Amino acid sequence: MARQVRSSTASDDSLKENRDVRRTSSQNGVKITNVKSGSSGKAKRTSTVQQDEEEDEEDEHNQTQEDGDGDAEGEEDGEGSPKGRKRTRLNTDGDSRPSMVAKDEPVVKTLPRDTDGYIPGQIVRIQLKNFLTYDYANFHCGPYLNMIIGPNGTGKSSIACAIALGLNWPPSILGRAENIFSFVKNDQDEGYIEIELKGPKGRPNLVVRRNLTSKSKANSFTLNGKPCTAKEISAQMAQLNVQISNLCTFLPQDKVSSFAMMNSQQLLKETQRAAGNRDLTLWHENLIRAGNEHRSMIQTIKDEEGRLQQMRERNEAIEKEVERYQERKRIEEHIEILDLFIPSVKYNELRDNFTIAKERQRKLFRKVAKLEARNAPVRNLLNSIKEKIRSHERDRTRGQAATQDKFKQMQRKWKENTTLEIEADKLNSQIEGLEVEEQRRANRIKQMESKLAEFEEDYRKEVKTENLEDLLAELKQVNNKRREVEDRIRELSPQQETIFTGQSLAKMTITGLQDRLKQLDSEDGRKLAHLRRWDSDCHDTVMWIRRNREKFKMDIIEPPYLSLTVKDQRYAAAVEACFGSLQLRTFVAQCREDYDLLNNSINEENSALGRKVRVATWFRDHDQIQLVPPPMTPEEMREMGFEGYAIDIVDCPEGLRTYLKAELQLHRVAISLSQSIDVEKAMDLVARPLPSWPGGANFITGSILHQVTRSRYGRHARSNATVNIAPARNLSAQAGESFDIEQKRKIESDIQEQQIKLKDLEEEHQKVAEQRRALDLEHTEQQREKAALDRRKDAIREERMRKEALRPKIDRLKVQLRNEKDKPTADAERKRVRREMAKIAKRRTSLANEHLNLARDVIAEQTAATRAGLENMQLEANKAVLEQLCQKKDEKHRKTLDEFHEADAEYTRIKAESKVALEIARDAHEQAKEEHKQLYKETEAKRAAYKAALKEAQRNGTEPPSDEGIDLRTVDDLEAALEEQHAQLELITKTNSGVVEQYEKRKRDIEQSEGILEKKNRDAQAVEKTINSTKSKWLPALQELVDNIGEKFSAAFERIGCAGEIRIREDDDYDRWAIDILVKFRDHEKLSILTGQRQSGGERSLTTILYLMSLTEEARTPFSLVDEINQGMDQRAERVVHNSMVEVTCKDTAGQYFLITPKLLPDLNYHERMKVLCVANGEWLPEETGMGNLKSLIEGYVHHKRGDTSKSH
Template sequence: MKHCRKTSTLSIDRTYDSSVVYPGPHLNMIVGANGTGKSSIVCAICLGLAGKTAILGRGDKVGLYVKRGCPKGFIEIELYKRGGNVVINREIHVDNQSLWMLNGRHCNQKTVEEEVKALHIQVSNLCQFLPQEKVGEFAKMSKIELLEATEKSVGPPEMYEYHCELKNFRNKERELENVVKEKASFLEKAKQRNERNKHDVNRYYEKKRHLDVIELLEKKKPWVEYETTLNELKGVKREREEAKRQLSALRQAQAPMLRKIQEIENQLKPTEAQIKAKTAAIKEASNKCKQKQDQLDRKHKEIDDIKQTLRLKQMEEEDHQKRISNTRRTIDDLKAELAKVGDQPDVTPRINTINVELRRIQEERAKIEGEKADLRREKDHLFAESRMLEKKLNDMNNLMNAKEEKLRGRHKDTHTALQWLRKNKEQFHGNVHEPMMLVINVRDPRFARYVEHHISFHDLRAFVFQRKDDMEKFMTEVRDKMNLKVNSISAPEESCSKRPPSRNIESLRRFGFFTYLREMFDAPDEVMSYLCHQYRVHDVPVGNEQTKAMIKTVIEEPYLKVLYTTEERYTVKRSFYSNKISTSNSAVHPSQYLTITVDTEEKRQLEQQIKACEQKSREIDERLKALQKDATALDRRDNELLAEKKRLSELKGKRRQLEQKISTKQDSLRQMEQSVIDLKKIEEETKEKIEAVNFQKVTIVKAFMAQMKLRAKLTMEKVYLALEAVGLTAEKTKLENDCREGASELKATDQKCNRLEVRKTELTEQCKGLLKRAKSICRMQSDESLPEDLHNAFDKLPNTLDEIDAMLNEERSRAECFTGLSESVVDEYNRREQEIKHLEKELEDKSNALNAYRQNISEAKERWLNPLKQLVEQINDKFSDFFRSMQCAGEVDLHSENEEEYDKYGIRIRVKFHSSTQLHELTAHHQSGGERSVSTMLYLMALQELNRCPFRVVDEINQGMDPVNERRVFDIVVRTACKETTSQYFFITPKVSFNLQQVRGQRSEQGPDLIECVLVCVCVCVGVCSSVFVVTAATINIFMLTMDHMITCGRYRIIPQLIKLLAYCLAVWLQLITVLVHSASFPATVEKTENPL
């Protein structure tokens, strides 16, 4: 039987300096209290057999497994092997470097891994090697992972290889199937596409026939155009010769009349010149007459202006006399009124009295206006101050709104309840506070994350009530009636907000603590009271980086249960019995809700200041109204006095005004009488001016008459010349009428000759161009004649341009019906035909390969699946027997949703621990921890008898089992592992049940032998520890364990063994003291014997 001999030296064992373990060939139980080094054996087996640190789940670096304070550790493992045992040595350094030796020779890790694999040892397989930290992961294994682990652990060596080969075959089969499907699909699409293209090819050839006809027609058309133009040129030449003959005859007949007309034209030219000269002279005389006429008109206007000036002077004199008369009448009226006013009394005393009263009113009005100005300035100052305060308050309200928006986004029901509370706050008798996150104000935003981390969000969104009846009323409304999910809190009846901390902060400053959590924020008294009572914020210190650096010292301080460093929160717990300290820490995340801070006291003060400003402003308005009323009364009295003063002043000054007016009018009258106009003198001056102008008019009229006579003489001479010219023109016109008919015919014939000459030239050039174009289109040389084959093709086509154009249009219309076609369509069709043939060949080859692959898969499936089914049946038989022996039910089966999906095969474990339930699949969530441990242990026991691997290791799997199941499982483990046909088994546990069944091959027995098993661990503990405390702890642990078993089982027959245990512990104490006297330290080496007692 293969077995393992494991040696651990130096500091790989974290508890002892050195330890040696000599396991037996069957069940090896390693029992001991926590901290006695049991798991060090498991770590040594794993690391010594080239296992990864991830398998252990304790540390990711191999250097972490070296005992603290030691530079390196050493592992030696001896493995049984026929022909000679294998010894593996590994030296581990704290810098994660390792030195390997195999059978005394240095080697690398790869060599060790190959040797371990050759012995069928798989430390990475949970079915073979199950460390303490990986016990929970066994139940988390998927069915597929469990199957692969089972195949590696107990299956034949080739079973897992066959499985992997099948999965690879299946993957390649899928790839081939996909390739065949793709090629078949591509081939079908290519055929369909080519079938569609075949019709396009036929259409292409049909289009090409039409295009060939079009090409011939386009070649023939220039030849037909050339012949048509050449025939037209010959006709034009004949017409031109005939027109020239007619033109010569007409010119001979018109010669005499043309000579006579020329003679008359020669006579008309001097006469027409004289007429033009006379016309110019007449025009010049007319201009001079017009100038004289204009001069006469200006003289007429000058006389009119002189007469108008005389009339204006006469009218001015009449008006002057009227003003003198009116002024005299006004003076008489004023004198009469002055006589009436002379009898009125004196009003001067009354006017003086009114002036005094007006000055008094003016002084009172000035006082009122001054006071009003002061009040307005004060009001403006209050308005500016109020605006500033309102701005600050709005800024605070905006911050509160931001908080509310966050609350609404995170918990809408709480926000809805908040709106209801604000509308109905008068219904409550005591203080009601909005959710804590709205009323808590952190004094420094940097500290918000500590407060938010300390208080749960459940409470941050809770309403706080001073009275419980108010809270009940609120919850009835919002939770029961409005169906809202909200939280509410009733503050403690006795306020805790001022509760002092257990220690003054000054005593903690040496650790870096600078304040308690309560001092970081403000809150209403009821809220603070609740937080002190529930979260003890008054007793939670907050520290800095110094606290983090001294954390090990800090957590030893009494009274510190919760504390904060810069980035973390620490929770310290002390055992009630052993006073041991356990700590947990968590990162402090940035604040989400409390970074926005609003000082409620400042907000309240701002609101009071705004109200005070508004009240004072209203008082000022009232005072301004009163002052305005007084000012109005003064204005009214002032107006009355001014009106009276005005009336009296007018009465007093009326006589003086009348006298002044009379004097003014008399002065004006004297001035008017002195400024008299002399009309006779003006009339004589006017007469003299008119006579002078008339004398000038006579001179102008004489010159005007001389020019009129000259113009009349010239006009008569022009008339005589015009009559002579009319006679010659009439004779010329008669001759022109006589020869006009012949001249028009002559002109028409001449134009025809010119037109025919131009046409002849055009047709000649056109014929040359058409001939050149026709030969160019037919690709002929300039001196080459039309080929015979082309001539024959032209004979089959129409011979006129109209017929050719009609046929061209028809052929083009037919060709245009074949759109989207080109020669590439034919090339593509031919190329795809070749591809289709190639694809058909490839598809045939791939189909044959797929069939061959399927045949190989079928054969490989038979080689793998049948042994696997037998293996699973054997495991199921053992597993079911074990569960039945525990009065439970369990089964193992091979599960697959699709028989062809070999990577989806898995082993399914289904268990039932209660008679009232059904079989359920073993998962990480459905069963309890103890049930998962039982199922895992029994599955491993079912694998044990199949004996594929040299040894198995199970570390503390019985944690969480109840005593009954633990005893049953242990009985099964002992019964199974102690058979001769099973492999070596390591069972590590911190506890063991008593009253176990005796099985041959078991290293521990009922009664004294059980105590032996326990004492083995105790001896290990005593032999290697350098502290008396460890011995005492181990002794107390064993004693308590034994007493627990006595109470549980109700048996007291273990008392003699307990006495033996205490005697042995006493001997160990004496031995330890002796060793300590001789040596300060010693290596702890313990070898198990058959019976240490």
């Protein structure tokens, strides 16, 4: 515990004013100054400190003051310690150098001394007025060790307070009063602190005065006599590297215990501020900031890599479909190009053929015309004969036509005569059959009359039947009763359906509740019920997988919460501590296809569950899994007392075991239920480096989880973080039991309620069923009555229909009888036939005369035709002779003419085909894409240029041009290529364009993520490079500083028979790097870290002063202070500490040091560079100057001793 110290209170009497005279003792060269202080007693006196003439001469340095403006009122004292730029280091010549150059120079521990022995920033003089116990005091300090001694309560620690407050540090840094006005002497309204600091070389000293008032917090500063602000004072202190707030350089009495309480990280930071390279703190802060930034970047990169890997895996799963889609698109694109090229190339080929055919046709036409002109005379004569032949042929044709027409007239006449002859024969036969037909008519009339009498008799017969109207009325009454019964039955049907539906629903509900009750009796059912409350998405996914197992190639392993059991429930809490909440709810796939199907079905936007769901899934190919071996062998496990690894304590499917090893490292987590495991030894075992593994693992002892890691930097120190294990909640056998009991009660209550409801429905069903049976019997009876009435009604209707059918038959038979009777008799018919026969004979005579006249005309025309035929034969003979003559003369003309006809037909055909091809090509161009049109233009331009160059080469007889890069394919080649593309297209199945859009979107996301990741990696590498660069400067400088401090610290402890060591504790987090002080005060102890609780107060004080002494030679601050550090030390330790302090602080390179102590041992070592300030305090100090002056007394004692020595000689 830190000792609580209250502000000392002076009495009302003032101290007497005294003067002290500083002189150098010839005996040991120690400067002793008497600082007198007193409290008021019966008479008020003023405490003063006066220096001799030597010290007064030093005040001449204060005559020159710096110019500057400042506020009259100082700022409040609540400010922290001043911070500013580091003090500029000097080279060996005393010139300041820029930091960039200074990096390659040796480290300068302190600034060069001035000719008066002081280093800039050291305290030259202190003056106090009305400050704590002091009325007035003014004294000078030496540039090396200043030992301030005096009895307790004299005001030694007040000097430490004056230094801190006078240089604008807050009161809180002293561990005393928190308000600045509390430091004004009692019964005084105001006071001040004035401190003179050594100024930079060539510049005057700095005189800082802080004016205090006891009535308020208001205070003010002056710098070299001019008002200034507190910020200006702080800036000056920062330039001089004054570090009052650093316990390593300024340790007030009430802060001694705080040094031991300071954690190792703070000790490192304060040590860097106080000593070593001036850039240590800056480097360390940069490393902390860069380290935090780098860890954040690495975590961000890991997250981004995980997201990127997941997107890549999903794209890889559909990449083949996309490739097929792209290949199909490429083929379709090629087909579109060929569809454009083929009509165009075909037209071009036809156009070329048309040009050739046209030239050949024109050429043959000219040749035929030339040959025809040569044979024109003979041909003209031949044509004249041909014309005569055609004229005779026309006349002959007309004669033949006239003859044929007459022959046709003769045939018609002959045919008409034949027809009349047949008609006459029929009439003759008709006369012969008139008697037979008359007999037949009489028979028909007799039969008709008999049939008619029969029908009329049947029609008049009456059959006795019921009254139809009465029967219909009776039938209507029966139908009404029947409909009433049917209505009552229909009214009962909804009741029956409602009862039946209620019974079915109640039975289904009871069955479902009984199934749920059975599930709660099983472990799987309890877990599912618990999982539904915990994570409904995960529960619904489990149920969906169970319903759709056939969709997956292999089993999807359900989350560990369901599929993993702990063999021994004593280990349930330990095993559960190895899991995170998400890991307990992770689904494990055993092949890539199942993993993709599960993600697409559940985690995509169109979830199979009908809502947006996000569940954890996992899969790794076996070649991607590289398991780190267990940290301990079985023999080591048994020797240490571990029962086994976590993976050996659980039962689970083999696929889940792979997940537990790869992701949770359960095969590397050793477990013991005992608390007696040697943790240090276990840490050594699990922290051993393995191939491709830096070392480190987790292990469990009792209810504590140990997480052992090894640093990746420096000496690769190991560290252990412990976590208390909570009781198992999810993997224990009792998980969710309280919930299950409550659920069972509720389900059993629901079942009972449904059974009561079902019983009520059964009773209601019986009542309705009885009513329905009665109505059905009544309805059946009414149906029988209705059937009997329908049969009687049908009989009446059949009789009516029979009589109604006879009436039309009677009417038709009467008409037929009347027509038969109205026919003429046989004599009248015979006369009529004979008249017809006479008409036919007359017409036949006329036809015979007409036929004879036509025969005469035919004979005359045949004679003329014979004469014309003979003339035509003569002309044909003449024609044949002339044709033979033409053929002999112009065989070549005929051949040429044939060739012309053939060429002309070819020309016409190609011309027609070219027009069609042109229209097809134009249509293809109109429908083609612009880029395809441009491709065709470029291809056609290259082809035309090649053909022109080829013609030119053929014409000139030079080497033909190269056809490389020229598309010279014909239509047949293009059509073959088109057919091949269509065949390939048929082989490639169609792919959903949505999959491709998803692939492309994810691909863009991947490219964007890769860019972001690349930038982040570059940034992380840059930060890491900065870290390595800064660490390469910081760590050697820090190691050198700690080695130097540690060497002196260990040597100091050896001198007092103890052991001490200073170590750097490394960590991945630079903010957690630390300096550990390890000490051992007894032989049987081990080195242990200095803490505020482990060591005694004296041991802490001794360790503190030895550390500060070890730090002194490395310090950069202009002065340091330690107040009453020797409290609790034994004499041996105190002597060693004092002598070591004198030795260290009085070296040439040492800085200014203030040692405040209330006691001194006899026969201590002193040095001529040290200065002893003795504080005298009392009520009756002499007012006369010189009385009680310790220096005068010492000088008198020395003079006396020398006199005695001379007398003895």
